[in-house]
Amino acid sequence: MKTTDEAPRLAGGSPGVPAPSPGARWRALVAPLGQQLAPFTIVFVICVVLWILTPHFLTTSNILGNLVQMSSLAIIAVGATMVIVAAGIDLSVSTVVGLAGVVSTVSIVEYGTGVPLGLLAGVAAGGLVGLVNGLLVSKLGLPAFITTLGTLSVCGGAALLITDGKAVYGLPDGFKWLGNGTVLGIPVPIVLMLVVAFAGHFLLSRTTLGRAAYAIGGNPETARLSGINVAAILIALYVISGLLAGLAGILEASRVVSGQPTAGTNYNLNAIAAAVIGGASLFGGEGRIVGAVVGAMILQLIGNGSNLLNISTFWQSVIVGVVVILAVLYDQIRHRRARKAT
Amino acid sequence: MSPVVSMSKVRLAFPGTQALDGADFEIEPGEIRSLLGENGAGKSTLMKVLAGAEHPDEGEIRVDGEVVAHQTPRNARELGIAMVFQEMSLAPNLTVAENITLGRPPASYGVVSWNGVRERAAEALEQLNVGVPLDALARTLTIAQQQMVEIAKAVAGDLKVLILDEPTSALTETETQELFTLIRRLSARGIAVVYISHNLEEIFVVCDSVTVMRDGRTIATHRTAETDVDRLIGEMVGRVLSDMMPKESIPRGEVVLDVRDLVVDGKDVPVSFRAHRGEVLGFAGLLGAGRTALMRCLVGDIPRTSGTVELHGRPLDPRRPGDAIRRGLGYLSDDRRASGIVGGLSVRENIGMACLSLNARYGVMKSLQERRLAVTTAERLRIVTNGVEKKVGELSGGNQQKVVLGKWMAAGVEVLILDEPTRGIDVGAKAEVYQLVNDLAREGKAVILVSSYLPEVLGMSDRVLVMRAGSIVGEYDREDATSESVMYDATGQAKPEEFTRVTGYVDSLLAGPAPGTPRGPEAPQTSGDPGTPAAPVPARPTGTPEDRP
Numbered sequence: 001m002k003t004t005d006e007a008p009r010l011a012g013g014s015p016g017v018p019a020p021s022p023g024a025r026w027r028a029l030v031a032p033l034g035q036q037l038a039p040f041t042i043v044f045v046i047c048v049v050l051w052i053l054t055p056h057f058l059t060t061s062n063i064l065g066n067l068v069q070m071s072s073l074a075i076i077a078v079g080a081t082m083v084i085v086a087a088g089i090d091l092s093v094s095t096v097v098g099l100a101g102v103v104s105t106v107s108i109v110e111y112g113t114g115v116p117l118g119l120l121a122g123v124a125a126g127g128l129v130g131l132v133n134g135l136l137v138s139k140l141g142l143p144a145f146i147t148t149l150g151t152l153s154v155c156g157g158a159a160l161l162i163t164d165g166k167a168v169y170g171l172p173d174g175f176k177w178l179g180n181g182t183v184l185g186i187p188v189p190i191v192l193m194l195v196v197a198f199a200g201h202f203l204l205s206r207t208t209l210g211r212a213a214y215a216i217g218g219n220p221e222t223a224r225l226s227g228i229n230v231a232a233i234l235i236a237l238y239v240i241s242g243l244l245a246g247l248a249g250i251l252e253a254s255r256v257v258s259g260q261p262t263a264g265t266n267y268n269l270n271a272i273a274a275a276v277i278g279g280a281s282l283f284g285g286e287g288r289i290v291g292a293v294v295g296a297m298i299l300q301l302i303g304n305g306s307n308l309l310n311i312s313t314f315w316q317s318v319i320v321g322v323v324v325i326l327a328v329l330y331d332q333i334r335h336r337r338a339r340k341a342t
Numbered sequence: 343m344s345p346v347v348s349m350s351k352v353r354l355a356f357p358g359t360q361a362l363d364g365a366d367f368e369i370e371p372g373e374i375r376s377l378l379g380e381n382g383a384g385k386s387t388l389m390k391v392l393a394g395a396e397h398p399d400e401g402e403i404r405v406d407g408e409v410v411a412h413q414t415p416r417n418a419r420e421l422g423i424a425m426v427f428q429e430m431s432l433a434p435n436l437t438v439a440e441n442i443t444l445g446r447p448p449a450s451y452g453v454v455s456w457n458g459v460r461e462r463a464a465e466a467l468e469q470l471n472v473g474v475p476l477d478a479l480a481r482t483l484t485i486a487q488q489q490m491v492e493i494a495k496a497v498a499g500d501l502k503v504l505i506l507d508e509p510t511s512a513l514t515e516t517e518t519q520e521l522f523t524l525i526r527r528l529s530a531r532g533i534a535v536v537y538i539s540h541n542l543e544e545i546f547v548v549c550d551s552v553t554v555m556r557d558g559r560t561i562a563t564h565r566t567a568e569t570d571v572d573r574l575i576g577e578m579v580g581r582v583l584s585d586m587m588p589k590e591s592i593p594r595g596e597v598v599l600d601v602r603d604l605v606v607d608g609k610d611v612p613v614s615f616r617a618h619r620g621e622v623l624g625f626a627g628l629l630g631a632g633r634t635a636l637m638r639c640l641v642g643d644i645p646r647t648s649g650t651v652e653l654h655g656r657p658l659d660p661r662r663p664g665d666a667i668r669r670g671l672g673y674l675s676d677d678r679r680a681s682g683i684v685g686g687l688s689v690r691e692n693i694g695m696a697c698l699s700l701n702a703r704y705g706v707m708k709s710l711q712e713r714r715l716a717v718t719t720a721e722r723l724r725i726v727t728n729g730v731e732k733k734v735g736e737l738s739g740g741n742q743q744k745v746v747l748g749k750w751m752a753a754g755v756e757v758l759i760l761d762e763p764t765r766g767i768d769v770g771a772k773a774e775v776y777q778l779v780n781d782l783a784r785e786g787k788a789v790i791l792v793s794s795y796l797p798e799v800l801g802m803s804d805r806v807l808v809m810r811a812g813s814i815v816g817e818y819d820r821e822d823a824t825s826e827s828v829m830y831d832a833t834g835q836a837k838p839e840e841f842t843r844v845t846g847y848v849d850s851l852l853a854g855p856a857p858g859t860p861r862g863p864e865a866p867q868t869s870g871d872p873g874t875p876a877a878p879v880p881a882r883p884t885g886t887p888e889d890r891p
Contacts, residue, residue, distance in 0.1 A: 207702070214687060226667075227664035
């Protein structure tokens with residue numbers, strides 16, 4: 001059973017149950033809200049602290065820079081959240097980023113596919129990896145953790161094999177637009193991030209696919225007996241995760257106007273961290289896209305803040321790790337409490 | 343003699359229920375005490391408190407007269423209290439010897455002495471006089487053997503109180519007898535045994551005394567010699583069951599489900615039966631008779647080896663439950679928590695789960711329509727909750743079960759299989775479930791009622807099929823179904839003495855002024871003649887009930 005807070009202990013309703021005290025009722029009302037708002041509060045606090053401590057934080061260029069830099073991570077975190085909601089995990093995303101970048105740049109430079117088709121090829125490569133992940137996990141029943149750890153390694157190797165370990169250069173100017181252009185004055189990566197976030201939110205909260213994902217994450221047996229095609233849903237979710245990692249991959253490649261086989265090294269941990277900080281539960285059945293985007297924002301602000309405050313990048317890594325552990329710890333405590341209540 | 347354990351005024355609240363509401367309990371050394379009560383009466387919870395697995399909100403526990411301040415499983419163990427749970431808790435990949443000495447293996451300076459492990463385990467098994475190979479892996483044992491190992495594990499320490507939670511629910515007759523012998527032997531050594539059960543038959547066989555629980559309270563304690571079935575039942579249910587099952591007679595419609603020679607994957611017996619519109623078709627049998635596998639096979643959750651199924655005259659061969667649901671066949675599973683609800687989702691989301699596509703267009707949910715459906719269903723089923731957005735996991739067992747029923751009503755299936763629909767819910771909710779079964783039949787749906795609870799399946803069904811070892815071994819119309827004949831079919835053996843107890847129990851449950859209870863004129867004059875049950879069962883070839891054309 002999954003519950004989000006201590007509210008279950010306070011639940012009234014059936015006869016013979018003592019009425020909760022006014023304080024308890026108040027907490028039952030506020031606790032879930034507080035939990036949903038917690039990530040926003042953290043963002044707000046970090047922003048205020050950085051604004052006070054550094055003169056450069058609250059400038060348009062810094063803010064836009066932050067948003068552009070976090071866009072790839074946020075896009076991947078959207079996919080990660082969808083998989084995590086269904087109690088799965090996709091660890092392959094970080095090397096898919098590199099693979100997608102390499103596939104698209106190599107298509108353009110060596111096979112002359114042109115920019116649009118090349119970009120599509122990169123995204124498709126990500127989707128293909130997602131399809132393989134989904135098939136292995138749902139049809140063969142392999143554990144997602146090990147399966148995607150395997151494809152992580154395969155994709156990392158594949159990216160290096162395709163380019164012989166070298167970066168791909170010599171791309172046409174049109175390739176730059178995705179990562180460096182603007183739409184109505186707004187950088188394209190930010191626009192893409194918003195589009196993906198809205199689409200992801202719609203998918204998870206308003207469609208049968210999303211509902212099925214929550215049901216599978218909450219109780220796969222119940223979902224199956226209720227007529228949900230668990231395998232098909234899982235495959236779809238892994239494909240979406242792969243496609244989004246592919247999208248982030250071509251975005252990264254376009255930003256640096258080259259195909260880097262080792263791009264995206266840190267995205268694995270960070271994407272899952274963003275989802276978990278945003279309230280997704282690794283036990284499945286819980287998580288929201290808004291949370292994932294805010295989670296990505298928190299990670300970005302930790303990086304940016306450290307830079308502005310001259311904290312060494314070595315410390316950044318430590319801080320991010322600690323935040324991730326705290327977020328997972330919080331998740332565990334909530335579930336332990338919920339389970340105890342049953 | 344002074345009690346070895348005494349608990350007083352124990353209270354414990356769970357979300358949605360007051361599991362224990364001022365329960366008192368005392369037991370003396372060497373006493374074999376039955377803790378009796380309906381599902382959800384608080385039997386297991388009270389004993390979990392004693393064993394330190396749950397912490398009471400209020401109340402006092404004394405062991406040997408000393409107050410125990412904060413009971414944990416570990417110090418309960420040190421005080422000589424051990425509980426063998428319904429779900430086995432052996433480490434599957436360790437050997438029997440390792441399991442028995444688990445927790446405190448004989449060791450010096452942290453190095454385990456494997457000879458010591460085997461010696462101590464052998465000693466514990468010898469005390470119990472049970473022959474289980476020491477080096478066998480726990481997962482290779484039968485359930486009965488696992489249970490013996492669990493008990494040996496408990497006995498390996500200094501044991502004062504042994505708590506057994508529904509120990510015979512998965513045992514064969516012989517294994518049950520062996521367990522009883524063992525219990526008596528432990529009792530002779532001064533160990534108090536608490537025997538949790540809702541099986542009246544066993545209580546009179548093995549227990550000295552019985553404590554009845556209802557709604558989290560201990561109602562009464564009797565010497566078994568000084569009480570009888572009627573009295574215990576009265577105390578257990580607090581009302582007459584026949585009042586809860588106002589069976590309506592509804593004219594039987596045409597055949598909707600026609601199962602011919604269906605062989606479930608992994609079994610080798612063909613099964614045939616038919617279900618009609620407006621009919622409640624009962625499936626009686628013991629646990630493990632193959633009823634659940636058959637039902638899961640019908641909806642495509644387990645593959646079939648051969649045979650045909652027709653639904654509304656068209657062949658049905660679902661690859662997964664979703665296919666069956668689209669054709670109008672739903673399966674309410676026998677384990678609400680494991681496969682009935684999604685606790686973390688709301689009442690609305692659970693109710694809408696089996697009809698997602700009905701409430702959506704092009705994959706986009708019509709939220710308002712779904713909400714309306716959920717509200718209507720929740721009102722109709724009188725699900726007690728403040729709003730359909732409440733998480734199902736926070737509701738009481740009875741309300742959860744009503745949500746699962748609501749899911750299938752919302753899905754609008756024409757044939758609904760209910761597998762143990764009243765397991766683990768309180769008496770009031772049971773009555774409501776029975777009412778819903780009537781409603782469904784009146785609407786012209788076919789209801790297949792799988793139940794191991796004899797009074798329920800006899801009281802609610804228009805026709806009863808009895809399964810044993812994967813095949814249908816008996817079929818009765820409502821008027822002809824007696825508890826004797828059904829039990830005889832279900833067990834395949836005559837046990838006159840125990841029959842009297844069981845059937846006496848069932849008959850007393852069903853007795854009452856309510857019209858339509860299935861008491862024929864030949865009613866329960868239990869015969870003492872071994873081998874001839876009171877209602878002789880006509881010999882019938884396996885798997886071919888009479889309504890075959």
